[in-house]
Amino acid sequence: MSSAEPDGQRAWHEIIRDVLKENNVRLATYVPDNVLSPLIRGLHADPFFTTFCCAREEEAVGVATGAWLGGTLGVVLMQTSGFATLPNVLASLAVPYQIPLLMIISERGTLGEFNLGQAMVCRTMRPALESMGIENHTLRRLDEVAFVVDRTVSQAVSTQAPAAIILNALLTGGKVEKKREV
């Protein structure tokens, strides 16, 4: 059975890892994020993937771009604030050079955000993606993960265009503040 069919057994990050593998995505670069940590761990644990941390998201995009030019498909993992540092390199590298740059972004800043700075940054994300015409999908349901990731990867490659998958708190649980007495 292909991972594109939901099985209800695996966690979101296991499905993403498996679908990336089925699509021959071999390189994963990232700047850490708490919500992404099980996915990052899963990629590190699987020798199929070359997985490493970069100092900046722009750098991670550069590495994934170079790998594609050399024949290896990659993915860049980041949180919302990391995406906010990227428009310059997306608009001057990934988009004009037609790179199938895959981005997986864990969405901070909405549905229970406790840090106003994160909330503001989050509001810049979709307008930035739209302004560059970058295909993007938000994942909220476990049963849609495999299909959306699979189709997003294949479309990015076929159309030679960057694409973003946004992981909403409805899927991942997000990050919430510890409850305290008011």
Place this chain on the structure above:
Amino acid sequence: MPESNERKVMSRADLTKRLVSKLRNEEAVVGGIGWTNFELWGAGQRPQNFYMLGSMGLAFPIALGVAIAQPKRRVIGLEGDGSLLMQVGALGTIASRNQRNLVMIVWDNGAYQITGGQPAATATVVDVVGLARASGLEKSFWAKDEAHFEQLVDRALSEEGPFFIAVKIDSAKPAATTHRDPVQIRERFMRGLGVREAI
């Protein structure tokens, strides 16, 4: 000015040509933003050259990606000092990966030349070889003169890297301008690397 920054000032055009004339094994070369890639363009067209038209600071990260995808090929990144300062964390990433087929060359004119020649911190206090060494890149060297640059390049093309070579350069303007067609640049490079065939 620290003693380490007082070095022979050389010509980027001349050294780029010297570098390119040594490439016999279809080595990949990634030219950073601005005059760095103009000089690469001017040194003669090779299908294994990639020219950046933006994304300041990404020459070494892009070169690292190519080097990971093609471990048998030598990959050379050419970067300006201002660009390196913008993405200096990439040096630590490259050192942690110990990417053996990667060669980094920094053209250090102590300035943001293409934007009007404003001085960069490299003109006074920052030593880029010091940065590279402190980032864990052991094979990091200043080229003392043209002959030494050639020796370092010969080593970098034959020994295991990663290599980091820095050169103090003058402010001469490149004679050529890169043809700014990103799709053609990318497609040609992928063909040059054997990833794609002409249709």
